[in-house]
Amino acid sequence: MRIAIIGAGAIGGVFAWYLAPHCDLVIVDQWADHVAALNRDGLHCERDGVTKARRVRAVSDPALAFPAQLALVLVKAHQTTWAAEACAAALAPDGLAYTLQNGLGNHEVLAAELGATRVGQGVTTLGGTLLGPGRVRHAGMGATTLSLTPNSAQANALADLLNQAGLPTSITGDLxxxxxxxxxxxxxxxxxxxxxxxxxxxxxxxxxxxxxxxxxxxxxxxxxxxxxxxxxxxxxxxxxxxxxxxxxxxxxxxxxxxxxxxxxxxxxxxxxxxxxxxxxxxxxxxxxxxxxxxxxxxxxxxxxx
Missing domain, CATH: 1.10.1040.10 (N-(1-d-carboxylethyl)-l-norvaline Dehydrogenase; domain 2)
Known part of the structure; x- marks a missing residue:
């Protein structure tokens, strides 16, 4: 399964680090120095004072992530319009975007670009800090919960993948x-x-x-x-x-x-x-x-x- 991480800042970087060994992962990010560092040196994640690096593929052009089956949107709210356009370019025709962003209104921005049947929503309590290009700190483990809608099969597949990667994830019908x-x-x-x-x-x-x-x-x-x-x-x-x-x-x-x-x-x-x-x-x-x-x-x- 190809997964596109749309925005590899603090939380996006933590998700990417855990997922990298378990799927065909592509990071899509606007920060050129970050993309260059990720491709050159890998993604470094610090946790409990220990830093480990994993090889990842990162791109600035979302079309290079095509065809992704799932996209995790983890940008800041002011970048959601760009993220919606990035998802449209990166996702396969039947692909689904999941927003795990803070606040209200991001789902609606994504749905306006992709259609409501291609956008799911989730909540995560993972803690993270962006330390610099190619470097994040995992500040604390937390649960992730995904909506069952709009596609239960894809929701279950994503939850299974996240759990396999070591990120506790469940599904709910009352998000x-x-x-x-x-x-x-x-x-x-x-x-x-x-x-x-x-x-x-x-x-x-x-x-x-x-x-x-x-x-x-x-x-x-x-x-x-x-x-x-x-x-x-x-x-x-x-x-x-x-x-x-x-x-x-x-x-x-x-x-x-x-x-x-x-x-x-x-x-x-x-x-x-x-x-x-x-x-x-x-x-x-x-x-x-x-x-x-x-x-x-x-x-x-x-x-x-």
Missing amino acids: DTLIWGKLIVNVGINAITALLRVRNGVLAENSAARSLLGAVVTEAVGVAAAQGITLPYTDTVAHVLQVARATAANQSSMLQDRLRGAPTEIATINGAIVALGAKLGIPTPYNATLVALITALETSQGEGG
């Missing part, structure tokens, strides 16, 4: 619960850590940060309830704080983006809560403030400094 469960964790952790420039654990230790996290998460829970979403945990704030403690040494993906001076996914995380809240008539002032602050950072001079 919305998990998508919102992860979204609300990201809502509570990502923007605050990016603004404070701290690792996740500080949010559980600092009383002011903990209070802000609680306010932001409570707003998001209200929006989820109005959408008819059942969350996979009862005490939501306690759950998000537990995640912050469990990943205390990790830098959130949004903090990593800010430290690199790269665009963040604020629009599809806290911004999604604000947009849905406005549509439903639910005030979300804390989330709106975080969106405004991150946006101001991204558009100000000295970005990334």
Whole structure:
């Protein structure tokens, strides 16, 4: 089976490293230095202080990945339009794209290009950090869950492959619960850590940060309830704080983006809560403030400094 990894950043790189020995893998990425390093030196993955390299094939032109049976989309939200076009070029006519991205709205962008019957969705809690061209760190093992739709046979084949590669994966018919469960964790952790420039654990230790996290998460829970979403945990704030403690040494993906001076996914995380809240008539002032602050950072001079 040929698998195309669309975007081999932090999480995409971790998936690629685990999958490389188990399938015909092709990495598709826009970063020329990254592609060159992957082809020249292999993909280096650090875990628990030990770094191992695996040979991989990487391309900048997605047409060179054709014909892929499955594509895993792991780019940042602002790159999803490019990823949709890349999937169209890389996939075989009956091929399926799975988005494992953060936030809301990515599935719709992919479906607009490929058609809804060719796009699946998943949630992963793997932790990763992009260290440089050709180099990633696996920051922590986590479960991956795939939607049964739109093609159960392909979903099962992908789940079997991921499990074989050592990445715990399951399938569900109720992915919305998990998508919102992860979204609300990201809502509570990502923007605050990016603004404070701290690792996740500080949010559980600092009383002011903990209070802000609680306010932001409570707003998001209200929006989820109005959408008819059942969350996979009862005490939501306690759950998000537990995640912050469990990943205390990790830098959130949004903090990593800010430290690199790269665009963040604020629009599809806290911004999604604000947009849905406005549509439903639910005030979300804390989330709106975080969106405004991150946006101001991204558009100000000295970005990334």
